[in-house]
Amino acid sequence: MARVEQAHPVAAPVRETWPARAIPFVILAIGALAMMHPVLGAPTTQVIGKPGDNIQYVYAAGWIAEALRTGASPFVDRRINPPDGLALLSTDVPYLGYIAVAPFTWLFGAVFGYNIHLVLCHALSGLGAYLWIRRLTGSVTGGLVAGLAFMLAPFHLAHSYGHPQIVSTYALPLFFWALDESLHRRPGRRALLGLAGATFLLSTAAQYYLVIGLISGLVYAFLTLATRRLNPLRGAWLAAPTTLAGALLGSAPYLIVSRSGVYVPYDLDAVRMWSASPMNFVVPSHLHPLWGEIVDRLRPETLWIEKTLYVGLVAAILALVALRAFDRRNAWVGTALVAAMLALGTDLHTGNLPLQPENPFWLPAYYLNQLPVLELMRVWARFGVVTILFVALLAGVGAARLVQRIGAQADVARGNGNGANATPGRALLAVALVTLVIIDLLPGRMDSFTLKPRPIDTWLAQQTEPFAVGFVPVIDDITNYRILFGTLFHGKQTFAFMHQAHIPPTFQDFNERSRGFPDSISAARLRELGVRYLLLEKPIFDGKRAFRWSVVEQRLAQTPELYVITQVEDVVVVGFR
Known part of the structure:
Protein backbone atom coordinates (compact mmCIF):
# COMPACT_ATOMS: atom_id res chain seq x y z
CA MET A 1 0.00 0.00 0.00
CA ALA A 2 1.32 3.45 -0.83
CA ARG A 3 2.30 5.68 2.08
CA VAL A 4 2.13 9.44 2.35
CA GLU A 5 5.42 10.93 1.19
CA GLN A 6 7.76 12.15 3.92
CA ALA A 7 9.63 15.44 3.76
CA HIS A 8 12.79 14.21 5.49
CA PRO A 9 14.62 10.91 5.73
CA VAL A 10 13.48 8.83 8.61
CA ALA A 11 15.83 7.03 10.91
CA ALA A 12 15.39 3.42 11.83
CA PRO A 13 12.13 3.08 13.72
CA VAL A 14 12.33 3.12 17.47
CA ARG A 15 10.88 0.03 19.10
CA GLU A 16 7.62 1.06 20.75
CA THR A 17 6.77 -0.22 24.19
CA TRP A 18 3.41 -1.90 24.74
CA PRO A 19 2.08 1.06 26.75
CA ALA A 20 3.01 3.41 23.90
CA ARG A 21 1.29 1.18 21.34
CA ALA A 22 -1.81 1.05 23.52
CA ILE A 23 -2.23 4.83 23.80
CA PRO A 24 -4.25 5.30 20.56
CA PHE A 25 -6.57 2.44 21.49
CA VAL A 26 -7.06 3.85 24.98
CA ILE A 27 -7.91 7.28 23.53
CA LEU A 28 -10.45 5.74 21.15
CA ALA A 29 -11.97 3.71 24.00
CA ILE A 30 -12.28 6.81 26.19
CA GLY A 31 -13.88 8.65 23.27
CA ALA A 32 -16.39 5.84 22.79
CA LEU A 33 -17.32 5.97 26.48
CA ALA A 34 -17.60 9.76 26.31
CA MET A 35 -20.19 9.33 23.55
CA MET A 36 -22.27 7.42 26.13
CA HIS A 37 -21.69 9.71 29.11
CA PRO A 38 -25.38 10.24 30.03
CA VAL A 39 -25.83 6.55 30.87
CA LEU A 40 -22.47 5.62 32.37
CA GLY A 41 -23.78 6.05 35.92
CA ALA A 42 -26.60 3.51 35.46
CA PRO A 43 -25.93 1.47 32.29
CA THR A 44 -28.48 -1.23 33.21
CA THR A 45 -31.44 1.15 33.39
CA GLN A 46 -30.54 4.41 31.57
CA VAL A 47 -31.00 4.88 27.83
CA ILE A 48 -29.81 7.79 25.69
CA GLY A 49 -32.51 9.99 24.19
CA LYS A 50 -36.19 10.30 24.93
CA PRO A 51 -38.64 7.35 24.90
CA GLY A 52 -39.10 6.21 21.31
CA ASP A 53 -37.34 3.86 18.89
CA ASN A 54 -34.67 3.16 21.51
CA ILE A 55 -37.18 1.10 23.54
CA GLN A 56 -37.88 -1.03 20.49
CA TYR A 57 -34.19 -1.75 20.01
CA VAL A 58 -33.66 -2.57 23.69
CA TYR A 59 -36.39 -5.16 23.21
CA ALA A 60 -34.63 -6.49 20.10
CA ALA A 61 -31.35 -6.85 22.02
CA GLY A 62 -33.20 -8.66 24.81
CA TRP A 63 -35.12 -11.02 22.56
CA ILE A 64 -32.12 -12.01 20.43
CA ALA A 65 -30.16 -12.84 23.59
CA GLU A 66 -33.08 -14.78 25.05
CA ALA A 67 -33.61 -16.69 21.81
CA LEU A 68 -29.96 -17.74 21.69
CA ARG A 69 -30.20 -19.05 25.25
CA THR A 70 -33.47 -20.93 24.74
CA GLY A 71 -32.89 -22.25 21.22
CA ALA A 72 -35.64 -20.13 19.61
CA SER A 73 -35.19 -18.18 16.40
CA PRO A 74 -33.52 -14.81 17.09
CA PHE A 75 -35.39 -13.37 14.12
CA VAL A 76 -38.96 -14.32 15.13
CA ASP A 77 -40.61 -13.86 18.52
CA ARG A 78 -43.43 -16.43 18.60
CA ARG A 79 -44.96 -14.89 21.72
CA ILE A 80 -46.04 -11.83 19.77
CA ASN A 81 -48.82 -11.96 17.15
CA PRO A 82 -49.58 -15.68 17.66
CA PRO A 83 -49.55 -17.99 15.86
CA ASP A 84 -47.40 -16.30 13.20
CA GLY A 85 -45.01 -14.50 15.53
CA LEU A 86 -43.28 -11.14 15.13
CA ALA A 87 -40.49 -10.85 12.56
CA LEU A 88 -37.91 -8.59 14.17
CA LEU A 89 -36.41 -7.87 10.77
CA SER A 90 -39.54 -6.13 9.56
CA THR A 91 -37.36 -3.17 10.49
CA ASP A 92 -33.57 -2.72 10.38
CA VAL A 93 -32.00 -4.53 13.35
CA PRO A 94 -28.22 -4.86 13.91
CA TYR A 95 -28.67 -8.55 14.56
CA LEU A 96 -25.04 -9.64 14.39
CA GLY A 97 -24.05 -6.96 16.89
CA TYR A 98 -26.81 -8.06 19.25
CA ILE A 99 -25.69 -11.67 18.91
CA ALA A 100 -22.13 -10.59 19.77
CA VAL A 101 -23.20 -8.77 22.97
CA ALA A 102 -25.67 -11.49 24.05
CA PRO A 103 -23.44 -12.64 26.96
CA PHE A 104 -23.59 -9.10 28.41
CA THR A 105 -27.36 -9.09 27.94
CA TRP A 106 -27.67 -12.42 29.77
CA LEU A 107 -25.65 -11.11 32.70
CA PHE A 108 -26.90 -7.53 33.06
CA GLY A 109 -30.14 -7.24 31.12
CA ALA A 110 -31.43 -5.88 27.84
CA VAL A 111 -30.71 -2.21 28.56
CA PHE A 112 -27.05 -3.01 29.29
CA GLY A 113 -26.82 -5.12 26.14
CA TYR A 114 -28.23 -2.23 24.12
CA ASN A 115 -25.79 0.24 25.70
CA ILE A 116 -22.69 -1.92 25.36
CA HIS A 117 -23.57 -2.45 21.71
CA LEU A 118 -23.58 1.32 21.17
CA VAL A 119 -20.21 1.66 22.92
CA LEU A 120 -18.69 -1.03 20.71
CA CYS A 121 -20.16 0.55 17.57
CA HIS A 122 -18.54 3.88 18.42
CA ALA A 123 -15.20 2.31 19.33
CA LEU A 124 -15.00 -0.03 16.33
CA SER A 125 -16.02 2.74 13.91
CA GLY A 126 -13.12 4.85 15.11
CA LEU A 127 -10.79 1.86 15.16
CA GLY A 128 -11.51 0.97 11.53
CA ALA A 129 -10.68 4.48 10.33
CA TYR A 130 -7.60 4.57 12.57
CA LEU A 131 -6.19 1.29 11.26
CA TRP A 132 -6.71 2.16 7.60
CA ILE A 133 -4.99 5.54 7.83
CA ARG A 134 -2.26 4.10 10.06
CA ARG A 135 -1.66 1.48 7.37
CA LEU A 136 -1.64 4.04 4.55
CA THR A 137 0.51 6.69 6.20
CA GLY A 138 2.46 4.92 8.90
CA SER A 139 1.36 7.74 11.20
CA VAL A 140 -0.24 7.16 14.59
CA THR A 141 -1.35 10.79 14.66
CA GLY A 142 -2.97 10.53 11.25
CA GLY A 143 -4.78 7.37 12.23
CA LEU A 144 -5.94 8.87 15.51
CA VAL A 145 -7.22 12.04 13.84
CA ALA A 146 -9.17 9.95 11.30
CA GLY A 147 -10.55 7.63 13.96
CA LEU A 148 -11.64 10.43 16.28
CA ALA A 149 -13.06 12.59 13.48
CA PHE A 150 -15.24 9.69 12.34
CA MET A 151 -16.17 8.29 15.75
CA LEU A 152 -16.98 11.65 17.38
CA ALA A 153 -18.97 12.91 14.39
CA PRO A 154 -22.30 14.35 15.64
CA PHE A 155 -23.99 11.97 13.19
CA HIS A 156 -23.24 9.17 15.66
CA LEU A 157 -24.45 11.17 18.65
CA ALA A 158 -27.72 12.05 16.93
CA HIS A 159 -28.50 8.46 15.98
CA SER A 160 -27.61 7.28 19.48
CA TYR A 161 -31.03 8.66 20.39
CA GLY A 162 -32.64 5.48 19.09
CA HIS A 163 -31.05 4.15 15.89
CA PRO A 164 -28.39 1.60 16.91
CA GLN A 165 -28.41 0.16 13.40
CA ILE A 166 -27.35 3.54 12.01
CA VAL A 167 -24.70 3.93 14.72
CA SER A 168 -23.29 0.60 13.48
CA THR A 169 -20.88 2.29 11.06
CA TYR A 170 -17.93 0.09 11.98
CA ALA A 171 -18.26 -1.85 8.74
CA LEU A 172 -18.03 1.21 6.46
CA PRO A 173 -14.26 1.91 6.76
CA LEU A 174 -13.61 -1.83 6.59
CA PHE A 175 -15.73 -2.13 3.44
CA PHE A 176 -13.99 0.67 1.55
CA TRP A 177 -10.59 -0.50 2.78
CA ALA A 178 -11.26 -4.03 1.54
CA LEU A 179 -12.65 -2.71 -1.75
CA ASP A 180 -9.56 -0.53 -2.16
CA GLU A 181 -7.32 -3.54 -1.60
CA SER A 182 -9.22 -5.52 -4.21
CA LEU A 183 -8.94 -2.76 -6.83
CA HIS A 184 -5.32 -1.66 -6.47
CA ARG A 185 -3.70 -5.00 -7.13
CA ARG A 186 -4.58 -8.50 -8.22
CA PRO A 187 -6.64 -9.61 -5.23
CA GLY A 188 -5.65 -12.80 -3.52
CA ARG A 189 -7.90 -15.06 -1.51
CA ARG A 190 -7.30 -13.05 1.64
CA ALA A 191 -8.31 -9.75 0.03
CA LEU A 192 -11.46 -11.24 -1.48
CA LEU A 193 -12.48 -12.87 1.79
CA GLY A 194 -11.93 -9.53 3.49
CA LEU A 195 -14.22 -7.81 1.00
CA ALA A 196 -16.91 -10.48 1.37
CA GLY A 197 -16.64 -10.28 5.15
CA ALA A 198 -16.86 -6.48 5.20
CA THR A 199 -19.93 -6.54 2.94
CA PHE A 200 -21.48 -9.17 5.18
CA LEU A 201 -20.90 -6.89 8.18
CA LEU A 202 -22.56 -4.01 6.32
CA SER A 203 -25.69 -6.01 5.66
CA THR A 204 -25.92 -7.40 9.19
CA ALA A 205 -25.61 -3.90 10.64
CA ALA A 206 -28.32 -2.26 8.54
CA GLN A 207 -29.87 -2.78 5.15
CA TYR A 208 -29.51 0.97 4.77
CA TYR A 209 -25.76 0.54 4.97
CA LEU A 210 -25.82 -2.31 2.52
CA VAL A 211 -27.55 -0.09 -0.06
CA ILE A 212 -25.37 2.91 0.81
CA GLY A 213 -22.23 0.79 0.65
CA LEU A 214 -23.08 -0.87 -2.66
CA ILE A 215 -23.97 2.39 -4.41
CA SER A 216 -21.02 4.32 -2.95
CA GLY A 217 -18.73 1.35 -3.54
CA LEU A 218 -19.68 1.28 -7.21
CA VAL A 219 -18.75 4.96 -7.45
CA TYR A 220 -15.51 4.33 -5.59
CA ALA A 221 -14.57 1.43 -7.85
CA PHE A 222 -15.32 3.39 -11.03
CA LEU A 223 -13.31 6.42 -9.91
CA THR A 224 -10.40 4.28 -8.73
CA LEU A 225 -10.17 2.31 -11.95
CA ALA A 226 -10.67 5.38 -14.16
CA THR A 227 -8.39 7.88 -12.45
CA ARG A 228 -5.55 5.44 -11.79
CA ARG A 229 -5.90 3.71 -15.16
CA LEU A 230 -6.15 0.28 -13.63
CA ASN A 231 -7.22 -2.68 -15.73
CA PRO A 232 -10.21 -4.40 -14.09
CA LEU A 233 -9.55 -7.54 -16.12
CA ARG A 234 -6.37 -8.14 -14.12
CA GLY A 235 -8.37 -9.32 -11.16
CA ALA A 236 -10.40 -6.38 -9.91
CA TRP A 237 -13.52 -7.80 -11.58
CA LEU A 238 -13.56 -10.45 -8.84
CA ALA A 239 -14.62 -7.72 -6.40
CA ALA A 240 -18.16 -7.70 -7.85
CA PRO A 241 -19.17 -11.34 -7.23
CA THR A 242 -17.33 -11.31 -3.91
CA THR A 243 -19.30 -8.27 -2.76
CA LEU A 244 -22.54 -9.84 -3.96
CA ALA A 245 -21.85 -13.02 -2.01
CA GLY A 246 -21.28 -11.12 1.22
CA ALA A 247 -24.39 -8.99 0.62
CA LEU A 248 -26.66 -11.98 0.01
CA LEU A 249 -25.36 -13.85 3.04
CA GLY A 250 -25.91 -10.93 5.40
CA SER A 251 -29.30 -9.93 4.01
CA ALA A 252 -30.68 -13.50 3.78
CA PRO A 253 -32.91 -13.10 6.88
CA TYR A 254 -34.42 -9.93 5.36
CA LEU A 255 -35.02 -11.66 2.04
CA ILE A 256 -36.96 -14.39 3.85
CA VAL A 257 -39.12 -11.79 5.62
CA SER A 258 -39.72 -9.93 2.34
CA ARG A 259 -41.61 -12.95 0.97
CA SER A 260 -44.38 -12.26 3.47
CA GLY A 261 -45.10 -8.92 1.82
CA VAL A 262 -44.62 -6.99 5.07
CA TYR A 263 -42.32 -4.40 3.48
CA VAL A 264 -44.28 -1.51 1.99
CA PRO A 265 -42.62 1.09 -0.29
CA TYR A 266 -42.77 4.70 0.89
CA ASP A 267 -44.66 7.31 -1.05
CA LEU A 268 -42.85 10.35 -2.40
CA ASP A 269 -43.94 12.73 0.38
CA ALA A 270 -42.60 10.39 3.07
CA VAL A 271 -39.24 10.23 1.27
CA ARG A 272 -39.00 13.84 0.18
CA MET A 273 -39.15 15.36 3.67
CA TRP A 274 -35.95 13.57 4.69
CA SER A 275 -33.81 15.33 2.07
CA ALA A 276 -30.76 16.97 3.65
CA SER A 277 -29.71 20.56 3.04
CA PRO A 278 -26.13 21.51 2.07
CA MET A 279 -26.04 23.48 5.32
CA ASN A 280 -26.42 20.27 7.31
CA PHE A 281 -22.83 19.37 6.42
CA VAL A 282 -21.32 22.64 7.71
CA VAL A 283 -23.48 23.61 10.71
CA PRO A 284 -22.19 22.21 14.05
CA SER A 285 -24.42 20.06 16.20
CA HIS A 286 -26.79 21.72 18.63
CA LEU A 287 -25.67 19.08 21.16
CA HIS A 288 -22.15 20.58 21.42
CA PRO A 289 -21.46 21.55 25.06
CA LEU A 290 -19.74 24.85 24.18
CA TRP A 291 -21.64 26.39 21.28
CA GLY A 292 -24.56 24.02 20.78
CA GLU A 293 -27.11 26.38 22.33
CA ILE A 294 -25.98 29.21 20.03
CA VAL A 295 -26.32 26.94 17.00
CA ASP A 296 -29.79 25.91 18.16
CA ARG A 297 -30.91 29.54 18.42
CA LEU A 298 -29.43 30.62 15.09
CA ARG A 299 -30.50 27.60 13.03
CA PRO A 300 -32.96 25.31 14.81
CA GLU A 301 -33.33 21.91 13.15
CA THR A 302 -36.54 20.03 13.93
CA LEU A 303 -35.41 16.88 12.11
CA TRP A 304 -31.93 16.97 13.61
CA ILE A 305 -31.63 13.25 14.39
CA GLU A 306 -31.61 12.42 10.69
CA LYS A 307 -30.07 15.63 9.38
CA THR A 308 -27.06 16.10 11.65
CA LEU A 309 -24.28 15.67 9.09
CA TYR A 310 -21.58 18.07 10.32
CA VAL A 311 -18.20 16.87 8.98
CA GLY A 312 -16.13 19.00 11.37
CA LEU A 313 -14.30 22.26 10.66
CA VAL A 314 -10.91 20.98 11.79
CA ALA A 315 -11.35 17.74 9.84
CA ALA A 316 -12.35 19.67 6.71
CA ILE A 317 -9.25 21.90 6.92
CA LEU A 318 -6.96 18.92 7.43
CA ALA A 319 -8.67 17.16 4.53
CA LEU A 320 -7.68 20.04 2.24
CA VAL A 321 -4.05 19.51 3.26
CA ALA A 322 -4.30 15.91 2.04
CA LEU A 323 -5.43 16.80 -1.48
CA ARG A 324 -1.96 17.55 -2.83
CA ALA A 325 -0.10 14.53 -4.21
CA PHE A 326 -2.30 11.91 -2.56
CA ASP A 327 -2.90 9.05 -4.97
CA ARG A 328 -6.41 8.25 -3.75
CA ARG A 329 -7.72 11.80 -3.59
CA ASN A 330 -9.85 11.55 -6.73
CA ALA A 331 -11.66 8.42 -5.57
CA TRP A 332 -12.07 9.65 -2.01
CA VAL A 333 -13.23 13.16 -2.87
CA GLY A 334 -15.44 11.93 -5.71
CA THR A 335 -17.14 9.32 -3.55
CA ALA A 336 -17.65 11.87 -0.76
CA LEU A 337 -19.25 14.35 -3.17
CA VAL A 338 -21.55 11.76 -4.77
CA ALA A 339 -22.66 10.58 -1.32
CA ALA A 340 -23.34 14.21 -0.33
CA MET A 341 -25.42 14.70 -3.45
CA LEU A 342 -27.46 11.57 -2.71
CA ALA A 343 -27.90 12.76 0.90
CA LEU A 344 -29.64 15.85 -0.53
CA GLY A 345 -32.45 13.47 -1.38
CA THR A 346 -35.11 13.90 -4.01
CA ASP A 347 -34.75 17.67 -4.50
CA LEU A 348 -33.05 20.68 -2.93
CA HIS A 349 -34.33 21.65 0.52
CA THR A 350 -33.56 24.44 2.94
CA GLY A 351 -34.91 24.58 6.46
CA ASN A 352 -36.67 21.25 5.77
CA LEU A 353 -38.74 22.88 3.03
CA PRO A 354 -38.30 22.19 -0.70
CA LEU A 355 -36.95 25.12 -2.71
CA GLN A 356 -39.45 24.31 -5.46
CA PRO A 357 -42.51 22.73 -3.84
CA GLU A 358 -44.62 22.42 -7.00
CA ASN A 359 -42.16 21.96 -9.88
CA PRO A 360 -38.96 20.63 -8.32
CA PHE A 361 -35.73 19.87 -10.10
CA TRP A 362 -35.38 16.20 -9.25
CA LEU A 363 -32.01 14.99 -8.02
CA PRO A 364 -30.54 11.49 -8.67
CA ALA A 365 -32.02 10.09 -5.44
CA TYR A 366 -35.50 10.70 -6.83
CA TYR A 367 -34.85 8.45 -9.82
CA LEU A 368 -33.00 5.82 -7.79
CA ASN A 369 -35.96 5.71 -5.43
CA GLN A 370 -38.12 4.40 -8.27
CA LEU A 371 -36.07 1.19 -8.50
CA PRO A 372 -36.98 -2.09 -6.77
CA VAL A 373 -35.54 -2.40 -3.24
CA LEU A 374 -34.45 1.24 -3.31
CA GLU A 375 -38.11 2.20 -3.11
CA LEU A 376 -37.92 1.03 0.51
CA MET A 377 -35.36 3.75 1.26
CA ARG A 378 -36.98 6.54 3.26
CA VAL A 379 -34.09 8.64 4.63
CA TRP A 380 -31.62 9.47 1.87
CA ALA A 381 -29.88 11.93 4.21
CA ARG A 382 -28.14 8.90 5.72
CA PHE A 383 -25.85 8.77 2.68
CA GLY A 384 -24.08 11.68 4.38
CA VAL A 385 -22.21 9.24 6.63
CA VAL A 386 -20.03 8.30 3.64
CA THR A 387 -19.10 11.96 3.18
CA ILE A 388 -18.30 12.19 6.90
CA LEU A 389 -16.13 9.07 6.65
CA PHE A 390 -14.02 10.25 3.71
CA VAL A 391 -13.55 13.73 5.17
CA ALA A 392 -12.29 12.02 8.34
CA LEU A 393 -9.98 9.75 6.35
CA LEU A 394 -8.58 12.66 4.36
CA ALA A 395 -8.15 14.58 7.61
CA GLY A 396 -6.03 11.71 8.88
CA VAL A 397 -3.84 11.85 5.78
CA GLY A 398 -3.54 15.62 6.12
CA ALA A 399 -2.60 15.34 9.79
CA ALA A 400 0.03 12.72 8.99
CA ARG A 401 1.50 14.99 6.34
CA LEU A 402 1.60 18.01 8.66
CA VAL A 403 3.24 16.06 11.46
CA GLN A 404 5.83 14.59 9.12
CA ARG A 405 6.72 17.91 7.50
CA ILE A 406 6.01 20.76 9.91
CA GLY A 407 6.98 18.69 12.91
CA ALA A 408 10.35 17.87 11.41
CA GLN A 409 10.89 21.51 10.42
CA ALA A 410 10.09 22.61 13.97
CA ASP A 411 12.68 20.20 15.32
CA VAL A 412 15.29 21.52 12.90
CA ALA A 413 14.47 25.12 13.89
CA ARG A 414 14.99 24.17 17.53
CA GLY A 415 18.48 23.00 16.62
CA ASN A 416 17.72 19.33 17.04
CA GLY A 417 19.60 18.12 13.99
CA ASN A 418 17.83 17.24 10.77
CA GLY A 419 14.58 16.31 12.50
CA ALA A 420 14.88 12.62 11.75
CA ASN A 421 15.44 11.43 15.30
CA ALA A 422 14.08 14.34 17.32
CA THR A 423 10.37 14.35 18.25
CA PRO A 424 9.36 17.41 20.33
CA GLY A 425 7.96 19.35 17.36
CA ARG A 426 6.05 16.37 16.04
CA ALA A 427 4.70 15.54 19.48
CA LEU A 428 3.45 19.07 20.10
CA LEU A 429 1.78 19.27 16.70
CA ALA A 430 0.25 15.80 17.10
CA VAL A 431 -1.24 16.71 20.47
CA ALA A 432 -2.53 20.01 19.08
CA LEU A 433 -4.25 18.39 16.08
CA VAL A 434 -5.88 15.65 18.13
CA THR A 435 -7.02 18.19 20.72
CA LEU A 436 -8.54 20.49 18.10
CA VAL A 437 -10.47 17.59 16.54
CA ILE A 438 -11.80 16.58 19.96
CA ILE A 439 -12.84 20.13 20.90
CA ASP A 440 -14.59 20.60 17.55
CA LEU A 441 -16.58 17.38 18.01
CA LEU A 442 -17.02 17.17 21.79
CA PRO A 443 -19.92 14.93 22.87
CA GLY A 444 -22.30 17.18 24.68
CA ARG A 445 -25.81 17.84 25.89
CA MET A 446 -27.73 14.60 25.52
CA ASP A 447 -30.99 13.43 27.03
CA SER A 448 -31.49 10.12 28.81
CA PHE A 449 -34.31 8.34 30.62
CA THR A 450 -34.83 5.35 32.88
CA LEU A 451 -36.22 2.24 31.22
CA LYS A 452 -37.69 -0.40 33.52
CA PRO A 453 -40.66 -2.79 33.38
CA ARG A 454 -43.99 -1.05 33.94
Missing part, protein backbone atom coordinates in the same frame (compact mmCIF):
# COMPACT_ATOMS: atom_id res chain seq x y z
CA PRO A 455 -46.16 -2.08 36.90
CA ILE A 456 -48.48 -3.91 34.48
CA ASP A 457 -45.48 -5.95 33.29
CA THR A 458 -44.75 -6.93 36.89
CA TRP A 459 -48.39 -7.88 37.44
CA LEU A 460 -48.42 -10.05 34.33
CA ALA A 461 -45.17 -11.72 35.40
CA GLN A 462 -46.84 -12.69 38.68
CA GLN A 463 -49.48 -14.65 36.75
CA THR A 464 -47.55 -17.89 36.39
CA GLU A 465 -49.68 -19.70 33.80
CA PRO A 466 -49.23 -18.93 30.08
CA PHE A 467 -51.92 -16.94 28.28
CA ALA A 468 -52.43 -14.16 25.73
CA VAL A 469 -53.25 -10.53 26.46
CA GLY A 470 -54.23 -7.68 24.21
CA PHE A 471 -53.38 -4.04 24.88
CA VAL A 472 -56.12 -1.67 23.73
CA PRO A 473 -55.68 0.59 21.88
CA VAL A 474 -52.23 0.19 20.26
CA ILE A 475 -52.18 3.37 18.22
CA ASP A 476 -49.13 4.99 19.74
CA ASP A 477 -45.58 3.98 18.73
CA ILE A 478 -44.09 4.49 22.17
CA THR A 479 -46.85 2.49 23.86
CA ASN A 480 -46.28 -0.28 21.33
CA TYR A 481 -42.55 -0.32 22.05
CA ARG A 482 -43.18 -0.48 25.80
CA ILE A 483 -45.45 -3.47 25.16
CA LEU A 484 -42.60 -5.16 23.30
CA PHE A 485 -40.14 -4.38 26.09
CA GLY A 486 -42.54 -5.74 28.70
CA THR A 487 -42.66 -9.17 27.06
CA LEU A 488 -39.02 -9.67 28.06
CA PHE A 489 -40.19 -9.81 31.70
CA HIS A 490 -43.63 -11.39 31.74
CA GLY A 491 -43.33 -13.68 28.70
CA LYS A 492 -47.05 -13.57 27.86
CA GLN A 493 -48.41 -13.64 24.32
CA THR A 494 -49.57 -10.31 22.94
CA PHE A 495 -49.92 -8.25 19.76
CA ALA A 496 -47.49 -5.58 18.54
CA PHE A 497 -45.39 -4.44 15.58
CA MET A 498 -41.77 -3.50 14.87
CA HIS A 499 -42.26 -0.65 12.38
CA GLN A 500 -45.38 1.45 11.89
CA ALA A 501 -44.93 1.41 8.11
CA HIS A 502 -44.59 -2.39 7.93
CA ILE A 503 -47.48 -3.74 10.01
CA PRO A 504 -47.78 -7.57 10.31
CA PRO A 505 -51.11 -9.04 9.06
CA THR A 506 -51.83 -10.65 12.46
CA PHE A 507 -51.55 -7.32 14.21
CA GLN A 508 -53.75 -5.70 11.58
CA ASP A 509 -56.35 -8.39 12.27
CA PHE A 510 -56.13 -7.70 16.02
CA ASN A 511 -56.69 -3.99 15.38
CA GLU A 512 -59.68 -4.69 13.15
CA ARG A 513 -61.23 -6.91 15.81
CA SER A 514 -60.72 -4.09 18.35
CA ARG A 515 -62.65 -1.59 16.23
CA GLY A 516 -65.56 -0.14 18.22
CA PHE A 517 -64.25 -1.45 21.57
CA PRO A 518 -65.74 -1.74 24.09
CA ASP A 519 -68.93 -3.39 22.87
CA SER A 520 -70.31 -6.91 22.53
CA ILE A 521 -69.24 -7.31 18.89
CA SER A 522 -65.57 -6.37 19.45
CA ALA A 523 -65.50 -8.46 22.64
CA ALA A 524 -66.64 -11.54 20.74
CA ARG A 525 -64.10 -10.95 17.97
CA LEU A 526 -61.23 -10.53 20.42
CA ARG A 527 -62.25 -13.58 22.44
CA GLU A 528 -61.95 -15.68 19.29
CA LEU A 529 -58.19 -14.93 19.32
CA GLY A 530 -57.82 -16.73 22.64
CA VAL A 531 -57.11 -13.51 24.55
CA ARG A 532 -57.63 -13.88 28.32
CA TYR A 533 -57.23 -10.25 29.38
CA LEU A 534 -57.61 -6.92 27.63
CA LEU A 535 -55.29 -4.24 29.01
CA LEU A 536 -56.69 -0.74 28.60
CA GLU A 537 -54.18 2.12 28.49
CA LYS A 538 -56.18 4.84 30.27
CA PRO A 539 -53.98 7.83 29.17
CA ILE A 540 -54.70 7.06 25.51
CA PHE A 541 -58.46 7.28 26.06
CA ASP A 542 -58.32 11.07 25.95
CA GLY A 543 -61.10 11.89 23.49
CA LYS A 544 -58.60 12.57 20.70
CA ARG A 545 -56.81 9.34 20.02
CA ALA A 546 -59.66 7.18 21.36
CA PHE A 547 -62.91 7.52 23.32
CA ARG A 548 -62.81 9.52 26.54
CA TRP A 549 -62.28 7.27 29.56
CA SER A 550 -65.66 8.25 30.99
CA VAL A 551 -67.28 6.92 27.80
CA VAL A 552 -65.24 3.70 28.04
CA GLU A 553 -66.34 3.13 31.63
CA GLN A 554 -69.96 3.58 30.65
CA ARG A 555 -69.70 1.23 27.69
CA LEU A 556 -67.90 -1.39 29.77
CA ALA A 557 -70.79 -1.36 32.23
CA GLN A 558 -73.17 -1.87 29.31
CA THR A 559 -71.23 -4.81 27.83
CA PRO A 560 -72.14 -8.00 29.74
CA GLU A 561 -69.35 -10.01 28.11
CA LEU A 562 -66.69 -7.86 29.80
CA TYR A 563 -65.82 -6.97 33.39
CA VAL A 564 -63.04 -5.03 35.13
CA ILE A 565 -60.68 -7.28 37.10
CA THR A 566 -58.26 -4.72 38.52
CA GLN A 567 -56.34 -1.55 37.75
CA VAL A 568 -52.54 -1.45 37.80
CA GLU A 569 -51.62 2.24 37.85
CA ASP A 570 -52.72 3.60 34.42
CA VAL A 571 -53.70 0.22 32.96
CA VAL A 572 -57.14 -1.32 33.55
CA VAL A 573 -57.31 -5.12 33.29
CA VAL A 574 -60.53 -6.37 31.68
CA GLY A 575 -61.61 -10.01 31.52
CA PHE A 576 -64.25 -12.00 29.61
CA ARG A 577 -67.34 -13.54 31.21
